[in-house]
Amino acid sequence: MVRVRYAPSPTGGFHVGGARTALYNWLFARHMGGRFILRIEDTDRTRYRPDALADLLEGLRWLGLDWDEGPAVGGPYGPYTQSERLPLYQEYAERLVAKGAAYPCYCTPERLQAVREEQRRRGEAPGYDRACRELTRRQIAEYQARGVTPVIRLRVPLEGQTTTHDLIRGDITVDNRSLDDLILLKSDGFPTYHLANVVDDHLMEISHVMRGDEWIPSTPRHVLLYRAFGWDPPEFAHLPLILNPTGKGKLSKRKAKGPGGEDYLVMVHEFRQAGYLPEAMFNFLALVGWAYSEQEDLFSREQAIAAFDIGRISKSPAVFSYDKLNWMNGVYIRQLTVDDLAQRLVPVLARAGMRVSAGEAVQVARLVQERITTLNDAPGLVDFAFVDTLAYDPALLIQKNMTRDDTLRALEAAREALRAVPSFSEQALEEALRPLANSLGLKAGQLFGTIRVAVTGRTVAPPLFGTLELVGRERVLARLTRARELLVAQPA
Structure with a gap:
């Protein structure tokens, strides 16, 4: 029987290089119908860190790399911690x-x-x-x-x-x-x-x-x-060695800065905290030195197990491409069901100070799913919906080819239309606002732009009707009223 082991020394955080080693061993064991053993090599007592062991176990579980024998599981060849042997x-x-x-x-x-x-x-x-x-x-x-x-x-x-x-x-x-x-x-x-x-x-x-x-x-x-x-x-x-994104040196053991000032994350927990999905990390790490096929880069866990072959592991160093990981993570986010994405967003929003209900989380998921690369992108797209007041330049309310008076009329008309709409749902909101633009002699983009700034404080935000539904009738009406007051207070 094939028996492989991942045998890390818990002296620091769980690095993506170690995660790839664990992943390849796990894939080989699963492909061959063998056993994947986790053994903790902690004999270097001067560098041993208990928190590093906890980080390792949590990272393996997050990636879905379950072990057949080892700590917390046991097995016939234990103990699986070297200091106990x-x-x-x-x-x-x-x-x-x-x-x-x-x-x-x-x-x-x-x-x-x-x-x-x-x-x-x-x-x-x-x-x-x-x-x-x-x-x-x-x-x-x-x-x-x-x-x-x-x-x-x-x-x-x-x-x-x-x-x-x-x-x-x-x-x-x-x-x-x-x-x-x-x-x-x-x-x-x-x-x-x-x-x-x-x-x-x-x-x-x-x-x-x-x-x-x-x-x-x-x-x-x-x-x-x-x-x-x-x-x-x-x-x-x-x-093979894992290279940094430039291909000119070994991937750092610690978080570093890229040429554009971006963070080069290297620890598994850093990617988790940054909003990457474990499914995307699994897929991406599998390709850092191994080829699934010449045509495809996206595959399921089951497909990877079926296809894994040591003979397709490269001898040459492999580049760790953050651009590819970001692309892949975005694809995986868009493949999630709305309910699944909503559940994953709840703790992310909470860390950003936004306590949301299950229904609000679903609304947020619908709004951001096509627009985010990582889960952590979501709070910045919808934070306006969870604050009491907005700060923006009232001049932004006035859209191209509109006057101050046009904008004041648009704000008042929108407020009355939204007060009267029977259901504050995306469809009902769209049915109320699109005809309103025509009746005001405005293009839809002009009216919607004014409403967007009034309700979000931004010129660019997620789709308007979903945004209005998320903010809710009471706060939308209050913000339209406030926008009109701010514009009236501006010098003519």
């Missing part, structure tokens, strides 16, 4: 020492720093000089007698080559002499990433390791570690 790593490190595949190293940080500085002075690549690799039993006993706690290092072969096959990039071969004897177990008893990763992947029967390409240099070391244990390694697939 420390005795295992210590046991397996000791096994390697016992069979001569690893050894204790007693070098102090000061000595290691001095070695690196001397190597740089000689123009050599800095690395461990293997000073403790061949310690005698007597030397080890002396260190133990002094109470020095060692680290455990892997005894990397000094000759030959190590070849790993990558499902995306093909064979990758390195000379063993270019690899240092990496630390497996630190002096505090905590494992390094390398030991914990390999032990857990083996014990959890992981069949495929799909991760970012920054781990390519570590893969030969991991293969050597598998061999030292006598285990078969899983299949490896290293995902």
